[in-house]
Amino acid sequence: MRFRTLAFTAMLVMLWAAAATATPGVVLPELKYEFDPVVDGTQVTHDFAIKNTGDEPLAITQVKTG
Numbered sequence: 001m002r003f004r005t006l007a008f009t010a011m012l013v014m015l016w017a018a019a020a021t022a023t024p025g026v027v028l029p030e031l032k033y034e035f036d037p038v039v040d041g042t043q044v045t046h047d048f049a050i051k052n053t054g055d056e057p058l059a060i061t062q063v064k065t066g
Contacts, residue, residue, distance in 0.1 A: 022055040022056050023056055024052055024055075024056045024057060024058035024059070025052065025054035025058075026050060026051070026052060026053070026054075026058055027050075027051040027053050028049070028051075029049055029051075030048060030049065033048070
């Protein structure tokens with residue numbers, strides 16, 4: 001019985017350690033982009049590459065323009 005308790009405890013510790021270290025990670029090769037001058041009212045766009053380097057899904061919850 002003691003061996004089972006020890007094995008179960010060891011398994012819980014390993015699962016807890018794995019869960020504690022599983023996080024999303026983000027890499028942004030380009031942090032800023034400056035547009036060339038445009039006529040007022042012209043719509044411009046730029047796509048930023050975002051890479052998740054972590055073990056969990058990455059949730060982007062807020063984006064701000066500068």
